[in-house]
Amino acid sequence: MSKIEDVKVLVETGKSKKVAAAVQEALDAGDKAQDILDAMIASMGVVGDKFSSGEIFVPEMLIAAKAMSKGVEVLKPVMAGDGSSSLGTCIMGTVAGDLHDIGKNLVVMMLESAGFDMVDLGVDVPAERFVEAAKENNNVVLIACSGLLTTTMPALKEAVQTIKAAIPEMKVIVGGAPVTQEYADEIGADGYAPDAGSSAAKAKEIIGA
Amino acid sequence: MLTPKENFLLAAVEHKKPEWVPNEMSDVIMYGGAFESFENGPAGGGLDGFGVTWHATESAGGQPVPGGKPVLDDIEKWENIVKFPNLDEYDWEGSLAMQAGIFGADRDQRVVEYGMWNGQFLRLTHLMGFENALCAMLEEPEACDALFAAITDYKIKLVERVAKHFKPDIITSYDDIATERGLFMSPGTYRSLIKPHHKRLNDAIKAHGIIPFIHTCGKCEEIIPDYVEIGTAAWTSAQPMNDIEGILKKYGSQIAVVGGYDTNGRPGLEEATNEEIDADVKRCMETYGPYGSYVFMGFRLMSGAGPESFMEGILPINDAVEKYKHIK
Structure with a gap:
């Protein structure tokens, strides 16, 4: 599994304690910050769909959002000044x-x-x-x-x-x-x-x- | 002819068809609830016995709601931070006398029900804030389980005091775990993390010879079989976003339904007309009454926190109940 795929899974499953390290590993492996961010946004789209369909509940959505926010913290300094996203x-x-x-x-x-x-x-x-x-x-x-x-x-x-x-x-x-x-x-x-x-x-x- | 109390117990506890549809708002002496200052803070707002701040709010009709900075940020530190009310400091007999003066004490005619607010899940949310509490249940289930167990231990001590001083027929544990659209948490999370503590509290209530009811607002029909399994005699306050008729058909012989009135819709508003109120009470009596194991309950969200404004809201509902309670 690629590093970005790791990040996606961790966001979708709300593993907020592990996401920051995984995002850093993806950056270290040469993945672009924008690509990592896009992957996390896609993950949250999946989470939103699952919530809308009743597959997951509020707590699962909350921990996914929390995990995404931990990942974004790592990306912010890398993407500083880049308003494109x-x-x-x-x-x-x-x-x-x-x-x-x-x-x-x-x-x-x-x-x-x-x-x-x-x-x-x-x-x-x-x-x-x-x-x-x-x-x-x-x-x-x-x-x-x-x-x-x-x-x-x-x-x-x-x-x-x-x-x-x-x-x-x-x-x-x-x-x-x-x-x-x-x-x-x-x-x-x-x-x-x-x-x-x-x-x-x-x-x-x-x-x- | 049965007394209102006998008729109520026939439906709510024996799960049979009563002589007429009982009314929770007239056949019951309701103690506890908002009067538990150690649970809800003093009237008008302030600190409760857990150190949680309550604020009186206009949108809740003047009722205090928990808010302010959460007492607990990290669930794993609960043992060092969470304190429990000292129930021996409370003036139990004074409180009983005061509440009996307001609500009456005709125990032969009416059922005595004690409302024990802020169940295990709600207390967690009061301590941590809603979002942190919901996250904690998934991220740190073991710590949550330990805190729920400690809250249940405290509740069991509360049951002992209530049994001794109030001698109720029924204790209702209020633990709102649902929204208008469904449970706050998955049924699996409820079953693994909350249900065992609900069961232990039900068992403790029954050990005192008291009948356990459980209250949750919102759409919770998925866990009605769980309420049955843990020995709950009745579920209150059933709102019509649930398939109440289906629940009565399927589980009516095992659990009673208390509620039915559309408290979240137009009939539940202060500005509801007598015609709207009348129509919704009639709907309840015609739709749910024939199944038995059903107790009507309805109220409106009124301005003002006192019992007088609450009573003003339910008077036209009770008038309609009197009109339709004998519908077969």
Whole structure:
């Protein structure tokens, strides 16, 4: 098995304590940092698909994302200044009145693993804060809004409409347990992902990556 | 005619068809739960007996939820870090008198149920934060197992106090292990890591002559056979994203289902209309009632943390239950 294949397996199986060494070995063996990163992104795609299909559960996805992040730490100094791998910046938060962060954090991990530079605004984020963050950060290509509670669905609508009113060209993706494609369409979002596993593919599709 | 208590026990414990569909929200004296300050911190927020900080939040209707910096970062260090509440410092008799004053003590007519919140899995998440806890279960299963065992030891001591002072008919262990879409962890992880501790706690409850119920919200239908296997008399608070009817058909003779009301949907909201409430209670009675081994339970998420706002939310539900509880 090639060194890159080792890294892929370790990310998919969430072996965070072993990934850093495997990435270093791949670099030492002459593999390009970009190729290693692409392999890890592909692994997280597999993990996301398995989660969406119910083959794996939240813990398996979490440890895979954790393993990927350990691998990326090794690659960062090697790739410093090389912005070619970034898909752009994504602003993400759970909407006002909603304190749930597990789903939001999972999506942050999956989008980061897919190549987005993530700005996590946390929970209970007022609609205007998404707009401010989009203006404060460089190369923002996507805003992701999460809402878990049925009671905070109106806040999701307000967030999307506030963002669209302030920055009409900004792409917005929404998600959360009570959210449906129909509701996403109704409130004017550009996309909807039913779960964290499919969020990265949808986000890339929306920005045309 | 049976008393509400006899009728409730016929469905929930004997798993038979009662004279009418019992109502968890009117046929039961519910002690414990939020009143356990050592488990949930003081009213309005603060530290619990494990050193976890709880904050009152608007989105949880004023109920405190755990937050702040996790007490435990590294599961392998739990023995040096995790402390357990000193149950001998708690004013058990004072608490009983206070709760009996609020909820009543007509033990001949109503079932006495004690809610033991923050089960083994939930306590792990309170100590570590959700994501770290979920990772720990896969990355360090042996350390998790040891901590779950220690939490269970503590819970068994709690059962001893509850049995002595509250003398409940039922103890419900609250361990929310599911989301709206499924279990937080794989069924295999539940079975290997959590179920043995749930069983030991059930056994300890039964050793005191008390009936064990287990609570989890969310979609958990995959592990109902496991709840049966570990001797759970009833599963609460069953939400309709599960195939409740299928569960009653298949397992109703072995485990009762308490719940049914769409607490996560429109009927569970503060702004739900009486018509919406009425329709969902009728659905429960017509769909689940005929199977027996079923206890209705429904509530709404209201603003305010006190028992009065909770009661305000369930009054129209209880009115509808009275209307439909005799549907055959």
